Amino acid sequence: MQIIKGDLEGLLIVKLDVFRDERGFFLERFNEKKFAEAGLPTAFVQDNHSRSKPGVIRGLHYQHTPAQGKFVGVPRGAIWDVVVDIRADSPTFGKYTAVEISDNNATLFWIPAGFAHGFCVLENRDADVVYHVDDYYTPSGEGGIRWDDPELNINWPIKNPIVSERDRKLPSFAEYKKNPKF
Numbered sequence: 001m002q003i004i005k006g007d008l009e010g011l012l013i014v015k016l017d018v019f020r021d022e023r024g025f026f027l028e029r030f031n032e033k034k035f036a037e038a039g040l041p042t043a044f045v046q047d048n049h050s051r052s053k054p055g056v057i058r059g060l061h062y063q064h065t066p067a068q069g070k071f072v073g074v075p076r077g078a079i080w081d082v083v084v085d086i087r088a089d090s091p092t093f094g095k096y097t098a099v100e101i102s103d104n105n106a107t108l109f110w111i112p113a114g115f116a117h118g119f120c121v122l123e124n125r126d127a128d129v130v131y132h133v134d135d136y137y138t139p140s141g142e143g144g145i146r147w148d149d150p151e152l153n154i155n156w157p158i159k160n161p162i163v164s165e166r167d168r169k170l171p172s173f174a175e176y177k178k179n180p181k182f
Contacts, residue, residue: 059118
C-alpha cells in the first residue's frame with residue numbers, strides 16, 4: 001500500500017494494493033498489522049455504511065464530543081470526498097481539500113477529528129460509502145456547516161445537487177467561527 005500525506009495537516013490518502021486477474025480483483029481493505037506498521041490508525045469502534053444516489057451531496061458533518069476521526073472508502077461507485085479544516089488554531093483553518101474515491105481506484109481517506117466532511121456522488125450510479133470511526137456516534141456531539149457556504153467556496157463538481165433538508169439548514173462557516181468546537 002502507498003500512503004500519501006494530504007494537502008492539510010493530518011489527512012492521509014491510502015492507495016491499496018489490488019490484485020487483478022480475469023476473475024476480478026482482491027484487496028485488503030484493512031489489515032491491523034500493516035496499518036500499524038505504516039503509522040495508520042487501527043483502533044476503530046464503529047463501521048458506518050451509506051448509499052447515495054447520483055447527484056447527492058452529503059455534509060458537511062463533524063463530531064466534536066467525543067471527537068471522531070474516520071477512515072473513508074468506497075466499495076461501490078465514485079465520490080468526490082471533501083474535508084474542511086475546522087481547527088481554529090490551524091494555519092489552514094477554513095481551507096478545504098478533496099479526493100476522488102471509487103471502487104476503481106482502491107483509495108482510502110483518513111480524516112482525523114477537527115475536519116468537517118462531506119461528499120458528492122460523481123457517476124450516474126449509486127455510491128456506497130463505508131467508514132470506520134475511532135469513537136462512537138453521539139447525537140449531542142455532532143455538528144455541521146452548509147455544503148454551499150460562500151466563504152468556504154467549495155467547487156463541487158455537480159450541478160443541481162440533491163441535498164437533505166437537514167443539510168440545507170446547517171449553519172454557515174461564519175456561525176461556526178463564533179463558537180468553534182476544535
